[in-house]
Structures are given as structure tokens and as C-alpha cells.
Amino acid sequence: MTNNIDVIIIGGGILGLAAALRILQARPGTRLMLIEKESNLAQHQTGHNSGVIHSGLYYRPGSLKAVNCRTGYQQLLAFCRQESIPHEICGKIVVATTEVEVSRLDELHRRGVANGLEGLRFIQPAEIREIEPHCNGIRGLFVPQTGIVDYVAVARKYAEKLTEMGAEIVLGERILDIRRHGNQTEVIGESCTYTTQITVVCAGLQSDRLARVTEPELSLCILPFRGEYYKLKQSALHLVNHLIYPVPDPAFPFLGVHFTRMISGGIECGPNAVFAFGREAYRKTDFNLHDTWEAITWPGFRKVVGKYWRTGLGEFHRSISKRAFVSALQKLIPEIRADHLEPGGAGIRAQACDRNGRLLDDFDIRISGNVIQVCNAPSPAATASLAIGQTLADKALSLWQ
Numbered sequence: 117m118t119n120n121i122d123v124i125i126i127g128g129g130i131l132g133l134a135a136a137l138r139i140l141q142a143r144p145g146t147r148l149m150l151i152e153k154e155s156n157l158a159q160h161q162t163g164h165n166s167g168v169i170h171s172g173l174y175y176r177p178g179s180l181k182a183v184n185c186r187t188g189y190q191q192l193l194a195f196c197r198q199e200s201i202p203h204e205i206c207g208k209i210v211v212a213t214t215e216v217e218v219s220r221l222d223e224l225h226r227r228g229v230a231n232g233l234e235g236l237r238f239i240q241p242a243e244i245r246e247i248e249p250h251c252n253g254i255r256g257l258f259v260p261q262t263g264i265v266d267y268v269a270v271a272r273k274y275a276e277k278l279t280e281m282g283a284e285i286v287l288g289e290r291i292l293d294i295r296r297h298g299n300q301t302e303v304i305g306e307s308c309t310y311t312t313q314i315t316v317v318c319a320g321l322q323s324d325r326l327a328r329v330t331e332p333e334l335s336l337c338i339l340p341f342r343g344e345y346y347k348l349k350q351s352a353l354h355l356v357n358h359l360i361y362p363v364p365d366p367a368f369p370f371l372g373v374h375f376t377r378m379i380s381g382g383i384e385c386g387p388n389a390v391f392a393f394g395r396e397a398y399r400k401t402d403f404n405l406h407d408t409w410e411a412i413t414w415p416g417f418r419k420v421v422g423k424y425w426r427t428g429l430g431e432f433h434r435s436i437s438k439r440a441f442v443s444a445l446q447k448l449i450p451e452i453r454a455d456h457l458e459p460g461g462a463g464i465r466a467q468a469c470d471r472n473g474r475l476l477d478d479f480d481i482r483i484s485g486n487v488i489q490v491c492n493a494p495s496p497a498a499t500a501s502l503a504i505g506q507t508l509a510d511k512a513l514s515l516w517q
Contacts, residue, residue: 128152132318134505164463169263188500208359211253343387345460352456419473
């Protein structure tokens with residue numbers, strides 16, 4: 117057993133690292149330990165992130181996503197500048213290709229203004245082609261604040277700062293249980309039991325499972341959705357300059373396939389969004405029986421299927437058919453051909469779903485005694501990591517005895 121720990125952070129993704137950093141910045145000398153089940157940090161959602169620095173355009177004004185994105189955006193940029201982490205604010209275009217989508221652009225503009233974005237402007241086809249010469253659209257919304265960065269590099273720098281400040285980072289330790297005993301908590305791992313005053317759980321794809329340890333009647337379940345990408349071959353890189361997004365369908369919780377220039381070079385195309393048969397099922401052939409059974413027997417899952425089955429079938433079609441994927445991309449870049457694309461990576465989105473089939477679209481943070489659980493941390497969690505980390509630090513320090 118390891119004693120005399122003030123704070124334990126469970127989860128070595130960007131959010132857990134940011135929370136740990138903010139705690140030590142607020143209270144230097146805190147005996148803090150961060151525990152990660154993988155052999156390296158940032159292996160899941162952080163490590164499979166598209167690398168976009170989000171502006172806050174899409175989010176409902178006043179929501180935790182909107183507030184923390186704008187605050188976290190500024191903090192992230194300041195951190196990147198301070199630590200010389202490569203990044204670029206290159207802007208993006210949200211492109212309408214139908215009259216229905218044109219009307220939706222007005223709502224996006226309204227939200228962006230309400231969320232404090234400056235410099236948003238509507239652009240006509242001629243200006244769309246000035247910025248992105250190969251892009252097809254009847255109207256666009258230019259968002260100057262959007263940028264790109266490598267979030268794994270950011271997470272590693274967070275970890276480096278933590279180590280310098282005296283934190284202990286434990287890798288390869290899966291947490292099995294959390295037990296509260298008055299003002300202390302036992303965090304039980306596969307190899308050791310740790311005793312601490314405060315526990316902060318940022319477990320991402322496993323968040324609901326650890327949350328049920330302290331809240332057995334938790335009314336949320338993580339449904340894993342895999343986002344699959346292609347990359348443009350070198351010969352086709354000239355087709356995209358920066359970032360090109362479609363107008364999102366408000367009836368579906370995902371943004372649709374888009375084009376993203378990476379800070380390390382290259383262009384990603386995608387993702388689609390298919391139900392994954394495992395919480396870490398990054399390949400189409402991956403299958404985890406326990407994860408799949410837990411998801412499909414969740415009451416909300418059946419309601420999600422009933423609501424989105426047509427859209428879901430379309431996403432699966434794009435997953436198995438390169439031609440269908442190309443067709444979706446051609447809506448924005450008509451010149452795209454199948455031979456322009458090569459397989460890219462994939463990521464798993466930890467989508468929280470309640471019993472009624474509602475897909476949560478905002479952060480969900482719960483406190484049970486001296487245990488803080490992050491039950492849902494959707495995009496823009498990486499952009500907003502320092503802001504959400506500050507929120508978690510404030511909550512942790514308020515529980516300090």
C-alpha cells in the first residue's frame with residue numbers, strides 16, 4: 117500500500133494531465149500521483165485526436181463547452197507559445213452546398229458571435245475559391261480563430277511540467293476499485309493500493325465504469341463510436357490549403373466528413389462515425405464481447421438506434437465502401453478521386469448516453485464525497501483542457517480537509 121498521497125488523478129490523457137498541472141500550480145508541494153493504465157500517456161482519445169484547435173463556433177451559448185472552449189483556447193495558445201509547441205491559427209471555412217445548409221449557416225454565425233468569436237464573416241463562392249480554389253460551395257462562413265496543433269506534444273509537455281513540479285506518474289496500472297473511508301479514499305490497482313485524500317477520475321472511454329464504483333445507479337453509459345480517416349496522397353495535397361468543414365446536420369451529433377491540415381504535414385479526410393464493437397476497437401476487425409454486450413443492452417442504445425438508424429447505416433456504408441466515402445468528400449471537393457486517398461488513422465469517441473437515448477453533448481462532472489468523476493468530456497476537451505483542468509482543480513481544492 118502507498119500512503120501519504122494528497123491527490124490521485126486517474127487517467128493519463130490530456131484532461132487528467134491538465135487537471136494535475138492546475139492543482140500543482142494552485143498548491144505547490146501537493147503530493148500528487150497520476151495513474152494511467154497504459155504503458156504511455158495520451159494513448160486513446162488524446163493520441164487519436166485530429167489536432168484541431170476549436171474556436172467555439174458550434175456550441176450552445178452558455179454551455180460548459182462554449183465557456184470552457186473560449187477560455188481554454190486562449191490558455192492553450194499561451195501555453196504553446198510559452199513552451200514553443202508548434203501550432204498555427206490558420207482559420208477554416210464551413211461550406212454550405214445546398215439552400216437548406218445556407219439557412220443553418222446563419223445559426224452557426226449567431227452562436228459564434230454569442231460565444232465571443234470575432235471576425236466571423238460570410239463569404240460567397242468567389243471568395244471561397246480564393247481561399248480554397250478547389251472547394252465547391254454556394255456560401256461559406258470563414259472562422260479565423262480555428263487552428264491546428266499536436267495534442268500529444270501538448271500532453272507530453274504537461275507531463276514534463278508535472279514531473280518538474282514533483283508529481284509522480286505511474287504507468288501500466290489499471291484501477292480496479294475506489295473505496296471511500298471517511299476523509300480518505302483507497303484507490304485499488306492491479307499491483308498496489310493507494311490511499312489519498314482526493315481522487316479525480318478522468319478515465320475517458322472507461323469513465324462510466326469507474327463512476328459506477330462511487331455512484332452505482334449512474335444513469336449514463338459510454339457508447340464507443342469509431343471515426344475513420346483517409347489521408348490525401350502527396351500528389352493531391354494541393355487540393356486543400358487549410359480546413360474545410362461541411363455545415364453540420366443538427367439532427368445528428370457528429371460534424372460530418374471534413375478536410376483537416378495537420379501541424380506535422382498532410383491532410384486528413386473524415387471522419388465517418390460508426391458504432392465500434394469495443395471501447396478500444398481502432399481497427400474494423402477489432403471486437404470486444406464485454407464492451408459490445410454492455411453497449412447494446414443499455415436501454416438508451418436501442419433508442420439511439422431507433423432514432424438514427426438511417427444515418428447510422430449511411431456511416432457504416434462509408435466505412436466499408438471507399439466509393440461512398442469519396443462521394444461524401446466530393447460534396448466539398450468535387451475533384452477528389454479514390455486514387456487520391458490512402459488509409460489514415462482512426463479514433464474512438466467516448467459518447468455518453470443516458471437511459472432515454474439522449475446523447476450528452478456537454479461536459480458532465482460529478483462529485484461523490486471526496487471523489488470527482490468526469491463522466492463526459494466531448495470535443496473540445498483537448499482545446500479546453502487547461503480550462504476544464506482549472507475547474508477540476510478548483511473542485512478538488514474545495515474538498516481539501
